[in-house]
Amino acid sequence: MKILYYLLTLLFFTSNLYSYSLSGKIIDLENGAPLGNITIGIDELYYFTKTNDMGEFIFKNIEPGFYVLKTANPLYGEKTLDIKLKRDFYIEIELKKVIFTLKGIKNYSVIKDDRIGTYIITHDDIKDIPSGAGNSFHALQTLPGVGSSFLLSSVPIIRGNNPIYNKYYIDDIPIDYPYHYFGSIIPLISSVNEEIIDKIRVINTPYPLRYNDSISSIIDIKTREPETYGVTGKFILNPIVPLFPAIYVTATPTADINIIFLGKRTDVDLYNNLALRESNNDFYSQEHYLKITYNLDTHSRFYFISFGSDDFMSIKNRSMGFNEMTARSMYHVEALKWEFLLSNRLFFKTIFSNYQIDHKIKNVIEKDKSTTIIAYDPYQYRLFQELFYSSKHVTINAGYEYTTHGGGAKGNVNLGTIAGSNGFSIDPALAQTNVILNTPIKGSSISFFSDGTLNFKPLWLNIGARYKNYGPDSNELFSYRGLLGFNITGSTALYMGGGSYYSHPDMYYYLGQINPDFKESRSYNSVLGFKAAMNNLLSGQLELYYTRYKNLYSLENTKQSDQLAALSQISPFSIESDGTSYGSELYLIAHYRMIEGRLSYTYSVSKRNHNEINAKNYYADFDQRHIFRTIIITKVDNWVFSSAWYFFSSFPYTPVTGSASSNSKFEPQYGEHNSKRYDILPRQEYKLSYNFKSGSRFYINTAINPKYYIYQKYDKSKPYGENNPEFKKDIPLFLWIGLELCF
Amino acid sequence: MIKILITINILITALTACGTGFSTNKTYIPKTENKIINYEDASFDIMGEVIISSYIINLDIEKTRIISWTSIDRIDSIYSSSGIEGITIIKAEIDDIGKIVNHSIVKRAGFGLDVFALEIMKNIIINPARQAGKASKTYCYIRILFKQKNSL
Numbered sequence: 058m059k060i061l062y063y064l065l066t067l068l069f070f071t072s073n074l075y076s077y078s079l080s081g082k083i084i085d086l087e088n089g090a091p092l093g094n095i096t097i098g099i100d101e102l103y104y105f106t107k108t109n110d111m112g113e114f115i116f117k118n119i120e121p122g123f124y125v126l127k128t129a130n131p132l133y134g135e136k137t138l139d140i141k142l143k144r145d146f147y148i149e150i151e152l153k154k155v156i157f158t159l160k161g162i163k164n165y166s167v168i169k170d171d172r173i174g175t176y177i178i179t180h181d182d183i184k185d186i187p188s189g190a191g192n193s194f195h196a197l198q199t200l201p202g203v204g205s206s207f208l209l210s211s212v213p214i215i216r217g218n219n220p221i222y223n224k225y226y227i228d229d230i231p232i233d234y235p236y237h238y239f240g241s242i243i244p245l246i247s248s249v250n251e252e253i254i255d256k257i258r259v260i261n262t263p264y265p266l267r268y269n270d271s272i273s274s275i276i277d278i279k280t281r282e283p284e285t286y287g288v289t290g291k292f293i294l295n296p297i298v299p300l301f302p303a304i305y306v307t308a309t310p311t312a313d314i315n316i317i318f319l320g321k322r323t324d325v326d327l328y329n330n331l332a333l334r335e336s337n338n339d340f341y342s343q344e345h346y347l348k349i350t351y352n353l354d355t356h357s358r359f360y361f362i363s364f365g366s367d368d369f370m371s372i373k374n375r376s377m378g379f380n381e382m383t384a385r386s387m388y389h390v391e392a393l394k395w396e397f398l399l400s401n402r403l404f405f406k407t408i409f410s411n412y413q414i415d416h417k418i419k420n421v422i423e424k425d426k427s428t429t430i431i432a433y434d435p436y437q438y439r440l441f442q443e444l445f446y447s448s449k450h451v452t453i454n455a456g457y458e459y460t461t462h463g464g465g466a467k468g469n470v471n472l473g474t475i476a477g478s479n480g481f482s483i484d485p486a487l488a489q490t491n492v493i494l495n496t497p498i499k500g501s502s503i504s505f506f507s508d509g510t511l512n513f514k515p516l517w518l519n520i521g522a523r524y525k526n527y528g529p530d531s532n533e534l535f536s537y538r539g540l541l542g543f544n545i546t547g548s549t550a551l552y553m554g555g556g557s558y559y560s561h562p563d564m565y566y567y568l569g570q571i572n573p574d575f576k577e578s579r580s581y582n583s584v585l586g587f588k589a590a591m592n593n594l595l596s597g598q599l600e601l602y603y604t605r606y607k608n609l610y611s612l613e614n615t616k617q618s619d620q621l622a623a624l625s626q627i628s629p630f631s632i633e634s635d636g637t638s639y640g641s642e643l644y645l646i647a648h649y650r651m652i653e654g655r656l657s658y659t660y661s662v663s664k665r666n667h668n669e670i671n672a673k674n675y676y677a678d679f680d681q682r683h684i685f686r687t688i689i690i691t692k693v694d695n696w697v698f699s700s701a702w703y704f705f706s707s708f709p710y711t712p713v714t715g716s717a718s719s720n721s722k723f724e725p726q727y728g729e730h731n732s733k734r735y736d737i738l739p740r741q742e743y744k745l746s747y748n749f750k751s752g753s754r755f756y757i758n759t760a761i762n763p764k765y766y767i768y769q770k771y772d773k774s775k776p777y778g779e780n781n782p783e784f785k786k787d788i789p790l791f792l793w794i795g796l797e798l799c800f
Numbered sequence: 801m802i803k804i805l806i807t808i809n810i811l812i813t814a815l816t817a818c819g820t821g822f823s824t825n826k827t828y829i830p831k832t833e834n835k836i837i838n839y840e841d842a843s844f845d846i847m848g849e850v851i852i853s854s855y856i857i858n859l860d861i862e863k864t865r866i867i868s869w870t871s872i873d874r875i876d877s878i879y880s881s882s883g884i885e886g887i888t889i890i891k892a893e894i895d896d897i898g899k900i901v902n903h904s905i906v907k908r909a910g911f912g913l914d915v916f917a918l919e920i921m922k923n924i925i926i927n928p929a930r931q932a933g934k935a936s937k938t939y940c941y942i943r944i945l946f947k948q949k950n951s952l
Contacts, residue, residue, distance in 0.1 A: 131929030131936035
């Protein structure tokens, strides 16, 4: 028994021999000063202590092993250290003072509307609402009056008009079509990444005259500024498989310098090159955005802005006589901007920008090196200056815009030649055509504009005018507008007005016309609207509009093809010379706790006439009679769930009614122009997002699109019959997963 | 006698070997599955006598937060018509009663908006960071956003 007691005693003493002390000192990283009153603990053992005034601490009799040391203090935050204890251990821990970030305080300035009824999509909306295949403009399709083509279509179709008549502004710089293209002609997705967008405003006519060159709508994009101090960023994997990854970085190196950068590039082509694989096809796409701002003093700011995108594809096709087709589309913008707050009544803005476009489709036949080419590479330098004045009853902004144009369109085919009823084709035989496309766009344009608001409550009046001398055709134009409003209550207004606007031919017109006349399109618009914010829970607006169009663009070689309109969206092939559009838009927004609901209904009729085909009063290619949508966004903690239900009319199309045999081909015979439509289209889209506290985000986006016909495809090798033309359906289901990782 | 001495010895040894918390004169938190107490209470009272918990206890800090602030009057005149927006970020030093004792602007909104930001900051009341129930001096970034809003 004694032996047993001695053995047990020895055992316990022996166990004590294997216990060690853990001690150390905690110091300030910046100045090395000892830190007292820091809580420190060993996680696994539940031992805690605080450092003394010398920053020292000690734990005794700790068994060997792996432990996690934790420190905490309000001034120095929390720190975790992994340690391995196998003897008496001394550790010196350096801590850095932490600065907590408080949730932002928002101050709203009530903007004096220069166009009441403007629709706005915010950065959060784009993030929360189902967004298609990483397309930042997809959320615009939730707004009233904005229609769409196929499920993943990117281009907003506003009030039944050809999107060719819309104008985009990015940071006050006018852009034609900021998209990534397939084959230089079909826009795939927006080239303005959602991460850099602060908000997008859709301003319908009668829009303020500081904007220019559109007879339809202005899509005004404002970019973000850094929202945190220091350097932050994120990797954007959209889709989660990194095919087209982006990096987004914001930096605030000093209080007065802010930098935002976004770069996005395909990487599959790089992997292919690294693997030294030979391929018949080559492609790449990129987009970039850089904004550097510097506060010169407390009242003025200087900007350097650069953005743009490139898309390139090359296809070697052996079945067509060993030809190589390349398509390139690019736009680049560099701008200097200076804004100066002269006083609390005067604000001055200056922008100098350079805008370059390069669209090219080229086909080279290996056999005889004959080349088919169609190219458009204009550039313009623009100086824009604007002065704002504001007083209690009067707001005025006035300025001028001076633009020099260069470059133009050239080639030995035109769009009308390469387009057919079944889309585009660069047939090698076209190289033998004797078409000469040579349209320089040269000259200088100058505009003077002014907009003003007279506000004598409850009445207010927006008026504006623009005089423009357009250099390429030495034409003088005058646009004007007026909008009279009456505030029934402080938050309810009735308004009516109208205006007249011009739009100059753009890229597609030049690529399609051998002998362009440069004549501008014109619209006369009128609106009647009612807008009300009942309370914080519900707000809404109703707007009726009527527009008359003159001298719409129509190419020399008109094409009967709903496929071209549906796929290219910005279609230069619409057969129209004048016409009218009218309709009404209802928009309701409701908030209740963590749920936001939006409901919109649009009734729209767009009718056109055309002299060449001697057709009158037919539906426009982009007419969508009914557009109904409900959007519900639910936010619970870090989760955001949104659903969008769409019901809308399809575009009209011209039915094939027969065929005529000619040279062993069966040329289609068409019925009445745009006299048929497919069924009303139902579509459902859902998005589930999880926002991590770090700012990272994960989301799943899906869309269901049952039985949705988008165009007819006629096969000329077969006669007209039951299966010719074939009606093509849109994709029925779509799933997209994205990930954003913050650093 | 020897048996008694040996038994006492064993007991002392056992206690010193297992009860390091007592030997280091620091809090010992026994592990039990029977009582579960509030996680946050545990972290705030970490230096109390004995806390019973089945959780691994983290050393959490109750972070600073804004309790109240007073908006400035409507910023009208040129701001309402020119679309000026901006973000001011202020680094503030807060004492243990939540009073801002020192500050500096680390990101300016420009266009005179920073003056409004400083005016707002004068009236901000902040709950200081706390640990173990005790408030402490801290630093924080206060972000003030100036945004445009439609009149209706």
